[in-house]
Amino acid sequence: xxxxxxxxxxxxVADAEGIKRVAKRVVDTHAAGNEVVVVVSAMGxxxxxxxxxxxxxxTLGNAREMDMLLSAGERISMALLAMAINELxxxxxxxxxxxxxxxxxxFHGKARIIDVSPHRIKTAIERGDIAIVAGxxxxxxxxxxxxxxxxxxxxxxxxALAAALDAxxxxxxxxxxxxxxxxxxxVSSAQKIEKISSEEMxxxxxxxxxxxxxxxxxxxxxxxxxxxVRSSFSAxxxxxxxxxxxxxxxxxxxxxxxQPIISGVAHDRSEAKVTVVGVPDIPGKAAExxxxxxxxxxxxxMIVQNVSTKGSGRTDISFTLPIIDGKEAIDxxxxxxxxxxxxTIQYNEQIGKLSLIGAGMRSNPGVSHRFxxxxxxxxxxxxxxxxxxxxxxxxTSAKLLDTAVRAVHAAFGLDGEDAATxxxxxxR
Numbered sequence: 001x002x003x004x005x006x007x008x009x010x011x012x013v014a015d016a017e018g019i020k021r022v023a024k025r026v027v028d029t030h031a032a033g034n035e036v037v038v039v040v041s042a043m044g045x046x047x048x049x050x051x052x053x054x055x056x057x058x059t060l061g062n063a064r065e066m067d068m069l070l071s072a073g074e075r076i077s078m079a080l081l082a083m084a085i086n087e088l089x090x091x092x093x094x095x096x097x098x099x100x101x102x103x104x105x106x107f108h109g110k111a112r113i114i115d116v117s118p119h120r121i122k123t124a125i126e127r128g129d130i131a132i133v134a135g136x137x138x139x140x141x142x143x144x145x146x147x148x149x150x151x152x153x154x155x156x157x158x159x160a161l162a163a164a165l166d167a168x169x170x171x172x173x174x175x176x177x178x179x180x181x182x183x184x185x186x187v188s189s190a191q192k193i194e195k196i197s198s199e200e201m202x203x204x205x206x207x208x209x210x211x212x213x214x215x216x217x218x219x220x221x222x223x224x225x226x227x228x229v230r231s232s233f234s235a236x237x238x239x240x241x242x243x244x245x246x247x248x249x250x251x252x253x254x255x256x257x258x259q260p261i262i263s264g265v266a267h268d269r270s271e272a273k274v275t276v277v278g279v280p281d282i283p284g285k286a287a288e289x290x291x292x293x294x295x296x297x298x299x300x301x302m303i304v305q306n307v308s309t310k311g312s313g314r315t316d317i318s319f320t321l322p323i324i325d326g327k328e329a330i331d332x333x334x335x336x337x338x339x340x341x342x343x344t345i346q347y348n349e350q351i352g353k354l355s356l357i358g359a360g361m362r363s364n365p366g367v368s369h370r371f372x373x374x375x376x377x378x379x380x381x382x383x384x385x386x387x388x389x390x391x392x393x394x395x396t397s398a399k400l401l402d403t404a405v406r407a408v409h410a411a412f413g414l415d416g417e418d419a420a421t422x423x424x425x426x427x428r
Contacts, residue, residue, distance in 0.1 A: 002168040003125070004029060007039040007135065007158035011175040011423075012232035013077050014044035022173075022232055023084035026130060030090060035125045037165065039135040039158040040081055042073025047136075063108035067137075067148045071097070074134035074154070082132045093124050094132040097146075101164075102138030102157060104147045107297065111138060111147035113156065113219075116164035133161065152213025159216045163223035170225050172212060173232040175423045178239030179204070179211050181264040182409045184420030186402050190409065191416040193263060198243045200263045200359055201227075203391045207355030208268025217241065233423035261360035261367065262412045267405050268353040269398060271301060272326045273383065275318040276333065278343025281308040288340050289317060289333070296332040298325040301353075302386040302395060314343075318384065320395060323349055351383065352401030355393040356408060362389055374411035380404045 006026065013019050030036045041047075050069055054061050078094040085092035101117035124131040135154025140147050149156055155172060162170035179201070180190040196204075198221040205214040211229060220227050221243045230238030279285050286305065293300060301320040308315040321329055326347060333345055361367040371392055375382065380403065384395040396404055409415060 001033055001035060003035040003037070003165055005037045005039065005158050005162040005165065005167045005170045006173060007154060007171065008041065008081075008173045008232055009154070009175065010041040010044050010046070012173050013040055013081065016080075018232075019043075019077075019080050019084050023081060023088055023090075025173075025232065026081075026092075027085055027088050027090045030130055037121060037125065037131045037133065037161060037167070038081065039133045039154055039161065040074060040077040041135050041154040043077050046073045046076075064145055067108045067146050070148050071134070071137040071146050074136050078132045078134045085130055085132070090130055091128060092130040092132055094134070095120060095124075096134050097137035097157065098139035100131075100133045100157075100161065102160065103141050104138035104149070106140040106142050106145070106147070108145075108147055110150040110297070111140070113138060113149070113160050114141060116160050118161060118164050121161065121165065133157065149215075152216060155213040155216035156219060159219045159223075159225055159227070162225045163219065167225070169228050170220065171228045171230055171238075172216075173230050174211060175231065175233065176211070177231045177234060177236045177421065178229050179209075179241070179264070180420055181262075181414040182405055183210070183267065184422050186267065186405050187265075187409050187415070188419045189415040189417075190264075190420050191414060192420070193239050194237075195240045195242060196263055197359060198241055200357055200390060201241045203355070203357040203388065204264055204266045207266035207357065207391065207393060208270070208353060209264070209266040212241070231423055234421075261364045262356060262358035262414065264357055265405055265409045265412075265414065266355045266357060267401055268355075269401065270323055271320045271351065271353055271395075272323045272347060272349045273318060273320050273351050273395060274326070274329065274333075275316055275346040275348075276340075276342050277316050277346060278314045279317055280341045281313050281315045285340060286317060288336075289342075290319075292332050292336050292340070293319075293321070293329050296325070296328040298322070298329045302384050302393065304384050320351070320353065320384070350398045351395050352398040352404075353393055353395050354401060354404045354408065355391055356412070357391050359390045361392075368392060370411055371408060374407045375404055378403050378407035380407070 082092040082094040103115040104111035121131045135157040178192045182190040184190045224243045227241035303319045306316045380400045382394045386393045
């Protein structure tokens with residue numbers, strides 16, 4: 001008997017028919033002799049719709065009340081799925097994040113898991129029930145208020161439960177057949193990846209690939225949870241994300257022994273670019289700036305500092321950050337302008353980030369040349385560059401992002417003959 005944690009995204013449970021389809025899959029998995037825990041997201045785009053509704057009422061929503069509002073979507077999904085399973089003759093019981101033992105810190109909207117105590121979930125599966133858990137949410141250890149985990153939080157919930165329950169696998173069900181070499185909504189010729197290392201998946205997730213949330217992959221890698229990304233709309237084998245060398249699936253006869261140079265191309269439209277202009281070019285000023293941004297609880301992605309103009313004694317520092325954190329970061333920097341001593345701040349939301357990822361690029365020269373040549377041939381100008389051992393990222397104009405993705409994907413021979421299938425969802 002295996003213990004399987006299954007996570008279903010919003011497009012999989014977008015309507016009554018979708019919920020019934022998911023219920024059938026869950027019941028079949030349980031009937032095959034497995035213990036099953038299911039984590040669900042809110043239906044369709046309902047989280048975005050709740051955000052839109054709140055925006056019609058207030059521009060300064062109270063963080064605690066926003067979490068109370070947004071956590072409602074997953075509670076609706078979990079109850080309806082439990083009803084659908086019971087209607088099929090199964091035995092299911094639903095649990096909120098707090099009932100499932102998801103203990104978090106007190107930071108509303110971006111809470112982090114600090115402990116998982118799934119006692120009620122264990123009792124349910126020992127009783128032979130299917131446990132349905134609301135993703136994306138938990139309860140603060142200090143205030144006992146409901147908290148939400150931020151975008152992609154249901155993935156993190158699923159992996160955290162899988163780790164706490166010592167599950168055999170965590171299956172992430174979505175609206176495509178697995179992890180692709182690019183977003184199939186942008187590159188219709190993208191190919192499905194059969195197996196990928198957690199290292200490469202981390203880079204893809206960090207670079208904007210929406211198929212898995214970054215925190216989910218980090219958690220899975222830390223606790224050795226195998227991930228299987230699949231579609232809830234088909235029975236096709238998905239993509240295995242392997243957390244460590246010990247978990248690698250044995251190479252079958254006829255398979256190449258060396259992995260491809262490039263695993264995929266990712267893009268991200270959710271970031272903004274901040275340039276702090278006229279910073280005194282003396283030791284400690286960069287630390288002051290990033291300390292202020294950190295104090296606003298904002299994550300920074302790419303950073304570039306220009307060489308100071310001769311004789312000016314001043315420099316410019318540019319960085320990217322999530323658009324949703326832009327206002328708080330800018331307000332914090334402006335409040336400290338006199339202390340830091342910079343001249344002005346420039347803020348631009350009309351940017352896009354493009355990333356090329358592949359562990360094979362470590363030992364293959366010429367990757368950077370081919371990458372930048374493809375962008376040049378496509379007429380794409382570059383604002384910022386960042387690299388790691390297995391990634392090259394650039395920032396460009398948002399208007400040219402799709403063109404850049406297709407150009408780089410083709411340049412590295414990643415285009416397939418058949419069009420990828422996207423079964424549902426808007427990609428919103």
